[in-house]
Amino acid sequence: MARSAVGRSATKPARTTGRRAAAKSRPSARRANARDKQPDAPDSAADAPAPSERAAPRSATPQSAPPKLTLSKSDAASSAEQKPAQPKAAKPKSAPSKPASRKPVQRPAAKVSAPPASTETTEVKLNALKTAAAPKSKTAKVRAAAKTQDDAGTKPSRKRKAAAPTDDPAKPAAARSTRREAAADAPPRAERTGSTGSGAGADPGERVKGDEGAEGDGAANPFLTPEVEAFAANMARLFEEGGRALSAYLRPREGAPRKAAGADEIVDVVRTLGQVAERWMANPSRTLEAQRAFTGGFLELWAGSLKRFSGEDAPPVAVPDPRDARFKDPEWTTSPFFDFVKQAYLHASRWAERMVDEAQELDPHTRHKASFYVRQIANAVAPSNFVPTNPELIRETLASKGENLVRGMRMLAEDIAAGNGDLRIRQTDGSNFVVGKNLATTPGKVVFRNELFELLQYAPTTEMVRTRPVLIVPPWINKFYILDLTPEKSFIKWCVDQGLTIFCISWVNPDARHAQLSFDDYMRDGVLTALKIVQEISGSETVDAVGYCVGGTLLAITLAYLAAKGEAPFASATFLTTQVDFTHAGDLKVFVDEEQVKAVEARMAESGYLEGASMANAFNMLRSNDLIWPYVVNNYLKGKAPFPFDLLYWNSDATRMPAANHSFYLRGCYLNNDLAKGRMTVGGERLDLKAVTVPVYELATREDHIAPARSAFLGAQLFGGPVRFVLAGSGHIAGVVNPPAKMKYQHWVGDEPAGAFEDWFAEAEEKPGSWWPDWRGWLAAADATATPARTPGEGPYPALDDAPGTYVKVRV
Numbered sequence: 001m002a003r004s005a006v007g008r009s010a011t012k013p014a015r016t017t018g019r020r021a022a023a024k025s026r027p028s029a030r031r032a033n034a035r036d037k038q039p040d041a042p043d044s045a046a047d048a049p050a051p052s053e054r055a056a057p058r059s060a061t062p063q064s065a066p067p068k069l070t071l072s073k074s075d076a077a078s079s080a081e082q083k084p085a086q087p088k089a090a091k092p093k094s095a096p097s098k099p100a101s102r103k104p105v106q107r108p109a110a111k112v113s114a115p116p117a118s119t120e121t122t123e124v125k126l127n128a129l130k131t132a133a134a135p136k137s138k139t140a141k142v143r144a145a146a147k148t149q150d151d152a153g154t155k156p157s158r159k160r161k162a163a164a165p166t167d168d169p170a171k172p173a174a175a176r177s178t179r180r181e182a183a184a185d186a187p188p189r190a191e192r193t194g195s196t197g198s199g200a201g202a203d204p205g206e207r208v209k210g211d212e213g214a215e216g217d218g219a220a221n222p223f224l225t226p227e228v229e230a231f232a233a234n235m236a237r238l239f240e241e242g243g244r245a246l247s248a249y250l251r252p253r254e255g256a257p258r259k260a261a262g263a264d265e266i267v268d269v270v271r272t273l274g275q276v277a278e279r280w281m282a283n284p285s286r287t288l289e290a291q292r293a294f295t296g297g298f299l300e301l302w303a304g305s306l307k308r309f310s311g312e313d314a315p316p317v318a319v320p321d322p323r324d325a326r327f328k329d330p331e332w333t334t335s336p337f338f339d340f341v342k343q344a345y346l347h348a349s350r351w352a353e354r355m356v357d358e359a360q361e362l363d364p365h366t367r368h369k370a371s372f373y374v375r376q377i378a379n380a381v382a383p384s385n386f387v388p389t390n391p392e393l394i395r396e397t398l399a400s401k402g403e404n405l406v407r408g409m410r411m412l413a414e415d416i417a418a419g420n421g422d423l424r425i426r427q428t429d430g431s432n433f434v435v436g437k438n439l440a441t442t443p444g445k446v447v448f449r450n451e452l453f454e455l456l457q458y459a460p461t462t463e464m465v466r467t468r469p470v471l472i473v474p475p476w477i478n479k480f481y482i483l484d485l486t487p488e489k490s491f492i493k494w495c496v497d498q499g500l501t502i503f504c505i506s507w508v509n510p511d512a513r514h515a516q517l518s519f520d521d522y523m524r525d526g527v528l529t530a531l532k533i534v535q536e537i538s539g540s541e542t543v544d545a546v547g548y549c550v551g552g553t554l555l556a557i558t559l560a561y562l563a564a565k566g567e568a569p570f571a572s573a574t575f576l577t578t579q580v581d582f583t584h585a586g587d588l589k590v591f592v593d594e595e596q597v598k599a600v601e602a603r604m605a606e607s608g609y610l611e612g613a614s615m616a617n618a619f620n621m622l623r624s625n626d627l628i629w630p631y632v633v634n635n636y637l638k639g640k641a642p643f644p645f646d647l648l649y650w651n652s653d654a655t656r657m658p659a660a661n662h663s664f665y666l667r668g669c670y671l672n673n674d675l676a677k678g679r680m681t682v683g684g685e686r687l688d689l690k691a692v693t694v695p696v697y698e699l700a701t702r703e704d705h706i707a708p709a710r711s712a713f714l715g716a717q718l719f720g721g722p723v724r725f726v727l728a729g730s731g732h733i734a735g736v737v738n739p740p741a742k743m744k745y746q747h748w749v750g751d752e753p754a755g756a757f758e759d760w761f762a763e764a765e766e767k768p769g770s771w772w773p774d775w776r777g778w779l780a781a782a783d784a785t786a787t788p789a790r791t792p793g794e795g796p797y798p799a800l801d802d803a804p805g806t807y808v809k810v811r812v
Helices: 002-023 029-037 075-081 119-133 138-152 173-185 226-253 265-281 284-308 336-358 364-380 391-400 401-417 482-483 491-497 517-536 548-565 586-591 594-607 612-622 627-639 645-654 659-671 709-716 756-762 773-783
Strands: 444-450 451-460 464-468 470-473 503-508 545-546 571-576 696-701 722-727 748-749 765-767 784-786
Touching: 138 659, 226 401, 265 284, 265 364, 284 336, 284 517, 336 364, 364 586, 391 401, 391 627, 391 696, 401 627, 444 517, 451 491, 451 517, 470 517, 470 548, 482 491, 482 503, 482 645, 482 748, 491 503, 491 773, 503 517, 517 545, 517 548, 517 659, 545 548, 548 659, 586 612, 594 659, 612 645, 612 696, 696 773, 709 722, 709 756, 722 773
Parallel strands: 470 503, 470 545, 545 571, 571 696, 696 722
Antiparallel strands: 444 451, 451 503, 464 784, 722 748, 748 765
């Protein structure tokens, strides 16, 4: 009887306090107050009071003091058996939590007003009392209430871990009152997905916030839209494609150590710019003045940008070149933010260029290199090359939800793999071009082949042809079919249609077997051998020669060699964008000094040749804003494949250079300029260009970045015979490959080259369209006789293959 009485006596306060803990998760203040007022709580949801009873007035529960527990002495003793004695509210005291003793204690019976309850239920509710008194987060409170209900059997839900009991359940009345008021005023919480039970402390439709991440359910996140999900998925794919790009870079380096591409160039950049910095640091006053100019420009830009942000107009501090395609998007001007980014970049890059130009006591070659390197760095860090600072890229990324970056990273991985671990930027869609099918299609035959070249003879399209044939000596740095791209652009086809018998050299794409081929070999086994065969096939003792770029340099050396020997098998020579004097050789001289030539020779010694990518990269860097960064942005940031373009396909079809030949060219021409100074010796003969007295047609292009017009003009004055100098519009390739039918560009003609190029140009006559007809007229003036057309393969040299042959199809 004593045990039963104690159990009944302990039930009331434990339940009251336990229900008060559960009430803290109730959305309604009146529900919480009603439970505080009730003397006892029902044991199950079936015994819960009706909604009208739960709506008791809040004033019925006093808020100024903590609720009192009605316990008799026997009740208190029985409670002590289950839990340690709780201190009075007035004197809080921590007590260790221990399991309650089940041993009955004899105490006087106490009057209770609650129905009987089991000791287990009392223990559960006393635990709830201690838990409710401890401070915890909203989610923890709800979970504690749910634990109490589950243990009491009032809610059929999965069990949760109960909150750790507190050591100090007795809290000031004001603190507990504040918690009850906060719980009453809080908005209703959402019930967990799938729970519609009506257990104590839970309303239908309620959900617990904060548990969705852990439970995997809950209300939908308003920010998790389909667009955000698609963007997140694309970012995951971007990371995956980035791993493939890294793998493509590392795979060729797994076997043996491999020197990083461009390491020598980076060392030279640091050394060169360091010399510029030393010159400035030697004069602190000038350095301070330069810093003041730099800061003043930025302050002026900042003031103007603030006006633009406030809606006022402000004059720009820096304006881009009208031909600069990087800032053609209107938002670079209309948006104050992007306008600020653009002007800040232009101001900083132009200031850096001035620092190089104004550096005192800097030798011309170092200044040239420093200017070139600063320009390359400025082009690389342009805001148009990055997604966050390019409005066009931002729009593209948002519109495609990042799909453009995924495509771009995929192409980046493919281009690194194509370069065997080094990036080979694709400039065109090469899948649309095949040499011999839609490129280099002019009909002809291979009439001779040795280890160095194939000789092509093209089929005539007229019944009568000019008596003197024409031999074309193309560059070996690139392939000959630049002169035979498509039927509409083919210089060779146009010449054939004009009644000329055309022969063209197609150089081998060398490998380690050709490492020791020198300039002498290219002259003897190349040009002179081809000359002999052309003479035998045509029956003409003299031949007109055309040399393009470095092929023209080789032709000039051959002419000087023949002149030294007293021979004159060539009746005339045409030089297309050719240098024989390298004093003003342009930006390519940046890569030629003693240290850099030694580094190139060391690389070539390992394999016997220079990789075609090395020369291709050097040429691309000369016009990086046209040939590098636009393709980086288009391919890897916009994710767009480049358009098929025959000229750029040819540009990417690089060739190797034999070690001996290339070393001689770099040292004898670019580094020492021996040919122009009369110091070059080839084939045992000392060369003198003044001994070359055959008529010369010299073509330069106005925007040439490889053989500048000023350099070609100076070299044209070294020949000893008559020279017709013609300046074509556009650049090194487009100015040469300019069919008359297109009526593009223009050309200038004038007197024989003498004095300064600027003076000649000021007096020159401008003519519209291509230079081709002018050249054909110049040839006709030298020889207008005709003979029956010559069919390739007939005569002493039978056809070996169809044009364009096999050497030109070898790719690297």
